[in-house]
Amino acid sequence: MMLSRVAERLYWMARYLERTENTARLTQAYTHLIMDIPAGSEPGWDILVYILDGGHQFGEGRSFSEQNVLKFLIGDEDNPSSIPFCIKAARENVRTTRDVLPEELWEHVNELYLYSQEQASKSVGRRNRHGFLEEVISRCQLINGLLMTTLCRDHAYRFVKLGYLLERADMTTRIIDVGAGALLSNERLNEAVDPLIWASLLRSLSAMDSYRRTVGPLVEASAVVNFVFCDGSLPRSLRFCLDGIRRELVPLKNNAEAVKVLDRTRRSLSRFNSDKAGREELHRFIDRFQTGLNTLSGVISSRWFMPLNS
Amino acid sequence: MDKHWNRYHRKQSGDFFDELITRTGRPRVVASTAVKMLRSLTPDEMTVRRGAAELAIREMGISFTVYSEGKNIDRAWPFDIIPRIISAKEWKKVSSGLAQRTRALNRFIDDIYNKQKILADGVVPAEIVLDSGNFKAQCAGVSPRYGAWAHICGTDLVRDKDGRFYVLEDNLRVPSGVSYMLENREITKRVLPELFEHHSILPVDDYPSRLYSTLASLSPRDQKRPSIAVLTPGIYNSAYFEHAYLAQGMGAQLVEGSDLFVGEDDCLYMRTVDGPERVDVVYRRIDDDFLDPDAFREDSTLDVAGIMRAWKLGNVAIANAPGSGVADDKVVYAFVPDMIRYYLGEEPSLASVKTYLCMNAKDRDYVLSNLNKLVVKPANESGGYGLMIGPKSTAAKRAEFARLIEANPRNYIAQPTLSLSTAPTYVDKGVEPRHLDLRPFILQGNKTWVTPGGLTRVALVKGSLVVNSSQGGGSKDTWIVQSNQS
Numbered sequence: 001m002m003l004s005r006v007a008e009r010l011y012w013m014a015r016y017l018e019r020t021e022n023t024a025r026l027t028q029a030y031t032h033l034i035m036d037i038p039a040g041s042e043p044g045w046d047i048l049v050y051i052l053d054g055g056h057q058f059g060e061g062r063s064f065s066e067q068n069v070l071k072f073l074i075g076d077e078d079n080p081s082s083i084p085f086c087i088k089a090a091r092e093n094v095r096t097t098r099d100v101l102p103e104e105l106w107e108h109v110n111e112l113y114l115y116s117q118e119q120a121s122k123s124v125g126r127r128n129r130h131g132f133l134e135e136v137i138s139r140c141q142l143i144n145g146l147l148m149t150t151l152c153r154d155h156a157y158r159f160v161k162l163g164y165l166l167e168r169a170d171m172t173t174r175i176i177d178v179g180a181g182a183l184l185s186n187e188r189l190n191e192a193v194d195p196l197i198w199a200s201l202l203r204s205l206s207a208m209d210s211y212r213r214t215v216g217p218l219v220e221a222s223a224v225v226n227f228v229f230c231d232g233s234l235p236r237s238l239r240f241c242l243d244g245i246r247r248e249l250v251p252l253k254n255n256a257e258a259v260k261v262l263d264r265t266r267r268s269l270s271r272f273n274s275d276k277a278g279r280e281e282l283h284r285f286i287d288r289f290q291t292g293l294n295t296l297s298g299v300i301s302s303r304w305f306m307p308l309n310s
Numbered sequence: 311m312d313k314h315w316n317r318y319h320r321k322q323s324g325d326f327f328d329e330l331i332t333r334t335g336r337p338r339v340v341a342s343t344a345v346k347m348l349r350s351l352t353p354d355e356m357t358v359r360r361g362a363a364e365l366a367i368r369e370m371g372i373s374f375t376v377y378s379e380g381k382n383i384d385r386a387w388p389f390d391i392i393p394r395i396i397s398a399k400e401w402k403k404v405s406s407g408l409a410q411r412t413r414a415l416n417r418f419i420d421d422i423y424n425k426q427k428i429l430a431d432g433v434v435p436a437e438i439v440l441d442s443g444n445f446k447a448q449c450a451g452v453s454p455r456y457g458a459w460a461h462i463c464g465t466d467l468v469r470d471k472d473g474r475f476y477v478l479e480d481n482l483r484v485p486s487g488v489s490y491m492l493e494n495r496e497i498t499k500r501v502l503p504e505l506f507e508h509h510s511i512l513p514v515d516d517y518p519s520r521l522y523s524t525l526a527s528l529s530p531r532d533q534k535r536p537s538i539a540v541l542t543p544g545i546y547n548s549a550y551f552e553h554a555y556l557a558q559g560m561g562a563q564l565v566e567g568s569d570l571f572v573g574e575d576d577c578l579y580m581r582t583v584d585g586p587e588r589v590d591v592v593y594r595r596i597d598d599d600f601l602d603p604d605a606f607r608e609d610s611t612l613d614v615a616g617i618m619r620a621w622k623l624g625n626v627a628i629a630n631a632p633g634s635g636v637a638d639d640k641v642v643y644a645f646v647p648d649m650i651r652y653y654l655g656e657e658p659s660l661a662s663v664k665t666y667l668c669m670n671a672k673d674r675d676y677v678l679s680n681l682n683k684l685v686v687k688p689a690n691e692s693g694g695y696g697l698m699i700g701p702k703s704t705a706a707k708r709a710e711f712a713r714l715i716e717a718n719p720r721n722y723i724a725q726p727t728l729s730l731s732t733a734p735t736y737v738d739k740g741v742e743p744r745h746l747d748l749r750p751f752i753l754q755g756n757k758t759w760v761t762p763g764g765l766t767r768v769a770l771v772k773g774s775l776v777v778n779s780s781q782g783g784g785s786k787d788t789w790i791v792q793s794n795q796s
Contacts, residue, residue, distance in 0.1 A: 002583045003563060004581045007583045096544075155583055
């Protein structure tokens, strides 16, 4: 038995925790990348803001300097794309669902919150940034691990899992889309740095080592996209996330519409061929894919979070 | 070694009964082993134990919410590590007195909403019941199972200087504090484990299962495991921690108003991911007035439209039943001993405090000319708000209350100032006496059950008599101890 309100909060708790970790990973990988690339050829910090859909919040006319962008992502608690905002939102959702979660979970989430309250604004500069992001990532992993090893495989687990997987699939497409967009634009000067950039994108998905083992040591655009989209064994690939979502939808009642929407997206992923797809086609595919995820999220919400009185 | 305890009994500033130490400075028999052990702790050790208790409170997330400076703040629960100890023999009498009192109060509520015999017989004046805001006409004609209305009752007891327990007030609406009683025991076990070796202390931790049985016995459907929901106003309520704690302890659902609805069949349902799920029993932790916009306040946002209809039709049990507050009015309090004689044909075994009703001209005259000696209380406030303690008041305050009483005599009662008992409490300057009260909880369903002990609340400010946690009060673990000598 699971209250709709509780299911909704668990789902959002998971989405915010996953978003926290992803944002931290992305920022971490990007900071490393910038240090590797010769001055003059490096892509701008604006990419981070666009990946996280924060363009509007960031504000027009504000320069995309490293300081400004990192302040936006790490130091600004009121901006919905920032790490402290996501942590706070996750904590609020846990606070009101403590009765269905493992006891230690609240403690860990609360500690993560206290840590970010204390450290975030001091960690904008490069000196403390690394340590802060590492700490946030490892605390998120600890929380995730706690959930996966203690939650009963019932409805609570299902909605947590749905939240994690949907958010992860969404973030993976954002990283590929905006990253690739910047990389593939014609105005770029130095194509020699492209493999570095692709490698950094893989790193932000924790997929570099798996890529080397599975695909090979050469980092190349089409192979990366294919790996990250379609390799069902990679936990952050789109294929893996969609398969996982399906597994959690199947045992739920009244799931017909949700499964239908999901299967449509799965079919379009199967048909996608990264070898033949140009930049434009890749972008259009990702657009369709994200629309599919949004529709699915809408169906989940109307089917299970806001049921009618009958 | 026991520097902290030096001259403890000389620190008493007046004529009070101390729970652990006699007037000559010796430990009471029931407390002697515990006091001996506590006195053997060095000041450093005491500090370490207190630190451990504070850590446990933080880790266990025991908190209460206070509204202050426009913000809701989650505060750690203030706790004193020295337990309050009562002998099992003495407690047995108190406990049966509490059960007797709760039975009579439930008979009274049931009578008021049905035949009103006690009013017809002139034992309780009709106007003080029927004109009270606590009398809910919407509840007339309802007969909950077992005639039980106030299923969970929190009765505040104090001990006067004569060492006797007196009932200060009955809380029959949504009494809180029981989760702190349970957590206090958990903390004491963690920080003073050696005390438990030499004592046989009655356990308290079966409360959630007793509560479950009581609530389950109210279910309108015959089911092995009825569906029970704890209805909370939400995270910003000061007792939210307790609502979640009890729901978890009973394996019940913690619900908010928006989780519930009344179906076309006039039954109550929860909105779940599998569709509507019938609710048999609601343990509600919101006030009557916010329960149902159809029946009470239209502007409530916590409510469930139609829940009163479902209740009246007997499709769902509500604990405590709406309208139970009619019996915890402070004016009605004065008549409880008469109720016990009237309904049960027994003499009350627990003492009540002498109460002057300002609505009676004779009492009012006495009150107005003795304001400096009396405690004046509004009939209908809880949490220690809006009262005046005569001996500690200013002339201006007394004048203000005289005006209030004249303007609305029905709304005020007065009682002699009791000398609340004290117990050794660990404060910054060592161990000093602090005033306390006791709130046991009484469950009433198919059976009556009284918690062994209850929640001891202690005024941490020296000399203060106000024990409410919202006003600087803390709490202690309460032990009912079986011993051969006592």
